[in-house]
Every structure is written in structure tokens, then in C-alpha cells.
Amino acid sequence: MKYLFIIQGEGRGHLTQAIALSEMLSKNNHEVIGALVGSADGKKIPSFFLEKFHAPSFSFASPCLAYCKKTKALDIRKTLTQTFLNVKKYISSIRKINTIINQLNPDIIINFYDVLGGIHQFLYRPAIPMVCIAHQYLLLHPNFQHPKNHWFDQLLVNTNTRITALGSIKKLALSFTPFANDEKQNIYVIPPLLRSEIEQLKPQNKDFVLVYLTQYSLADELIKWHSKNPKVMVHCFWDKPQNTEVYKYARNLHFHRINGQKFLEMMQNCNGLVTTAGFESVCEAMYLGKPTLMIPVPKHYEQACNALDAKRAGAGIMGNKFELNEFMKYIPKHQDISTDFQLWHSRSTFLFLREIDNIFDTHNAPNFDLIPTIA
Structure with missing residues (x-):
């Protein structure tokens, strides 16, 4: 199978997971043919990723979190403002994503929590299936314990998470410990993807x-x-x-x-x-x-x-x-x-490959649900 990654590239977490998964797939006779890496400026891809990821990489501009310089806190208003001001840039990014997908023609797209990856799947609805991987998908699980008295923050995060997974066949939720799968929401729990x-x-x-x-x-x-x-x-x-x-x-x-x-x-x-x-x-x-x-x-x-x-x-x-x-x-x-x-953690390869092997089961269908319910 040929895999193409779409990666939310701000910070190191999703990039590190992508490297770990690429190594896992290569060891099991699968091919990773490229990565689309989203970042605030849409230009620079971190050097540590380029050194470890042995396939072509393409950058694109994607929404990112903004912080208050004075308090160091996450600034939701600033984040949303920056996103709306850069809509034209993000539309160009979605077109770029579509062009590269058509050029490389992968068998499976793996989206590491990038918003534009989900929106692309929703707008273009390609025949190529998309699987999403991130620990954030565990926050949608009915058994996940959320911080109390933060219903609005939970609503915002879950809405963003659902957008990243628009049109996905499965959501693979990385977790510190085992959880039961939630097949109703296409959430399947797997161990963390750690560098070898x-x-x-x-x-x-x-x-x-x-x-x-x-x-x-x-x-x-x-x-x-x-x-x-x-x-x-x-x-x-x-x-x-x-x-x-x-x-x-x-x-x-x-x-x-x-x-x-x-x-x-x-x-x-x-x-x-x-x-x-x-x-x-x-x-x-x-x-x-x-x-x-x-x-x-x-x-x-x-x-x-x-x-x-x-x-x-x-x-x-x-x-x-x-x-x-x-x-x-x-x-x-x-x-x-x-x-x-x-x-x-030792079960990560087995569980991931099992979920991929079952990806074309008839009960799995793209999910275009935008309802921002609180898990």
C-alpha cells in the first residue's frame, strides 16, 4: 500500500508521530510516498523532520494556535482572527493539497490532525480513504474524563477535532492506556507512536x-x-x-x-x-x-x-x-x-495494521458530521 501523510506541523508532536509511523510502515512492506506539512507561514519544514523522513515533503500554510505575549496563555480570539484573515491563503493550500494528492495517487491518506486535510476531504471527496491519527480523538470518546467547568473550551476543541476528521474512514486515537473502541463514532484506540x-x-x-x-x-x-x-x-x-x-x-x-x-x-x-x-x-x-x-x-x-x-x-x-x-x-x-x-506500546504495530487491514469493511463510511457535540 502507498501512504501519503498530511501533518499539522506546528510543534513537534505530530511530526514525530509521522516519523514513527513511517518507520513502522517501511518495516512492514508498506510505502510512504510523501508528506504534506502544514505550518503558520507555509514555507519552512523543520530540519529534524527532513532528516528522519525519507520521502518527498511539501509545505503549505495552515491555521495554528496564537498566544498572548504578555500572559503566555493561549489566545482563542487571536487564533480565530488570524484564521479568518488568512482564509484566501488556506484556500490556496487546499488546492495545493488536492493537486499533490492527484499527482502522487496514494492508496491511503493519513491525516495527523490538520484542519485543512479534513476540509479537503469534505470539499473534494476523493475516492482515496483517509484515516486520522492523533491523541485529540480520544477527547471525543464517551469514557474520557474531561476537566470540569470547561464546557465552552471542550466545545471548541471537539469542533476543531471533528473538522480535522471530516470524511475520514477511521479516527485512530492515541492513548496513554487502553480504552474500548467506540465504533459508533469510528474511534479506535491505539498506543502512542514513539520514535524508535x-x-x-x-x-x-x-x-x-x-x-x-x-x-x-x-x-x-x-x-x-x-x-x-x-x-x-x-x-x-x-x-x-x-x-x-x-x-x-x-x-x-x-x-x-x-x-x-x-x-x-x-x-x-x-x-x-x-x-x-x-x-x-x-x-x-x-x-x-x-x-x-x-x-x-x-x-x-x-x-x-x-x-x-x-x-x-x-x-x-x-x-x-x-x-x-x-x-x-x-x-x-x-x-x-x-x-x-x-x-x-509494544502492541502499536499490531493494532495499527489491524485497523488498516479492516479499512475497506463495508460498515466504515466517510464521516462528514459537523455537529459540535460535547463528548
């Missing part, structure tokens, strides 16, 4: 905390806490442009330029991970048995869901700010769940 390098690591516990920031502006909170706790060794990865690979802010506080391989190598040796509740980094920590402090970006509902669900799964604890006092107390009490998580 993690299976080669040998975890140790050395005396430092590892931090991953999705926005470098959040570092102010970490710096403030560390000024009161200067004896704690902290290595932080961030996206702030800098001239050196490592910026030594203080004797025991070092900021590293984002580097996927280096981050994994340091994760295997840290005694705990602090992160902004991104799905991928939490999964990697669970695989390696590292306790995790999850601090969702303010007003970022998806990350709030990730943190709550990961806590349920035994990954660690939640926090509101980069103040690590409670986490330092928690680390020695953490119960290692890596064996159970690795067992669940």
Missing part, C-alpha cells in the same frame, strides 16, 4: 531535573523558582534563538537549544521531567519510568486534558506554574509504571 530511538535507551537516575518548554517565554517562572533553589541542577530545552548550543544562565541552570536526540539522551538520565503537558514528551517519560510534572500552558484546554489523563495513567502530578517544590517531594514517592506502558 527510545527503545535503545537504558534509563538511569542522575541528580538533575529535565525541563521542556514549548514557549521560551515561560522560562521566567522557572528562573524565578531556581533563584530560590540554586542547588537543584536543572537542564531546560527551549525554542529561544541563541548563539550557543547551551546557555548557562546560572551554575545549576542550563538552557539547551531544542535537539530531539540530545533531549532523549538526557531524559534517560534525569530523575524527573517537567513539561508543558505535551502528549509526546509525557509518553516518553512514561516509557522510561521518569516521574513527570505537567504544567499546561494557560488556557490551553488540550494540554489540560493531557495532564489530567496522564495523571490518571500514573505519569506523575499536575501543576499551575514552574515552581518545583511539590515535584521535588513527589519524585522519591513515584511508582514506576514503565513496564505496563511498554507492554501497551
